[in-house]
Amino acid sequence: MAEGLANRLRELRSERDLTQAALAELVGVSRKTVNTVENGVFVPSVALALKLARALGCPVESLFSLED
């Protein structure tokens, strides 16, 4: 994971039966953005993290956490 930031994006997205493309459309970003955040290649901005959390209907701290 990038810079010690863990995320549960793939897990929560799958629970809601959303593809990366579908989540990207909900958030209004590219599929590439969702893909890179999900794979830990890219650390999103606060605004993007909040948008992802809102689209998945969960608090941002349940989506992202610092690795020990």
Place this chain on the structure above:
Amino acid sequence: MPTTADHELADRVTRRRARMMPVLAILFLAGQPFYFARNRIEIDTPVKTAVWLVWAAILLLALAMAGGHFRGKAVRDLVEDEVTRSNRLRAYAAGFWTAMATVFGIYGLSVFDNIQGRESLHLVMTFSVAAALITFGMLEKRALRDG
């Protein structure tokens, strides 16, 4: 809010851009031996220099603006997303450090050979632009790769 069609178009534009950047850089680099081997700067034609300058300027513009500019704001925003902006900054950094490395190399070389100012500028520009384009293309390809 962008439509599904906007997303699909943006994805295609992004993939094409990621493929094209390294190819353009390699073509740019591949032309350089002819420039230096056949015509030293002092007998260079203005046309040849102008072509090289225009080519370099187009590549710089491609790196800075890269894609989606004639497709509407929705597509452009998707193509120029956070990831792309971050990748572009890293590509600029790669270009800068390549320029510095080239300058060091030219200084070293100037001890043994008489290198003219224009030749030096040509080398710095060529290597730094190519490094930035290749870096950007590779980062974008990696971002598009499914995990």
